[in-house]
Amino acid sequence: MATTILMPALSPTMEEGKLAKRLVKEGDEVRSGDILAEIETDKATMEFEAVDEGRIGKILVPEGSEGVKVNQPIAEMVIGGESTAPLRPPQPDVNAAPGRSEESLQEKRPARAEPAQPS
Numbered sequence: 001m002a003t004t005i006l007m008p009a010l011s012p013t014m015e016e017g018k019l020a021k022r023l024v025k026e027g028d029e030v031r032s033g034d035i036l037a038e039i040e041t042d043k044a045t046m047e048f049e050a051v052d053e054g055r056i057g058k059i060l061v062p063e064g065s066e067g068v069k070v071n072q073p074i075a076e077m078v079i080g081g082e083s084t085a086p087l088r089p090p091q092p093d094v095n096a097a098p099g100r101s102e103e104s105l106q107e108k109r110p111a112r113a114e115p116a117q118p119s
Contacts, residue, residue: 003054010041010044019040023036054079
């Protein structure tokens with residue numbers, strides 16, 4: 001099973017913070033309680049602990065990033081023996097019609113009828 005690690009809310013009023021220091025890298029094995037990163041708020045710098053055991057699959061937010069919103073994905077963790085493939089599927093091109101080219105779309109459009117002219 002894979003899971004996404006989110007930016008924590010370290011206080012009730014926290015809306016964003018700085019990922020000041022990352023203490024793990026992609027491929028590292030982590031256990032519950034291991035320190036993953038140091039998060040800096042406007043008032044303090046706090047350690048962020050892992051709650052699950054697994055392997056860091058992908059880092060999504062680099063060290064030193066400021067303005068990271070609470071609940072924003074910051075990393076992906078692989079739990080068990082799964083692959084480190086991204087959790088989010090690739091985003092489809094919203095401008096492309098699936099399985100249809102522009103030519104096939106033009107072929108299926110009805111021809112415009114000319115208005116009837118009185119005789």
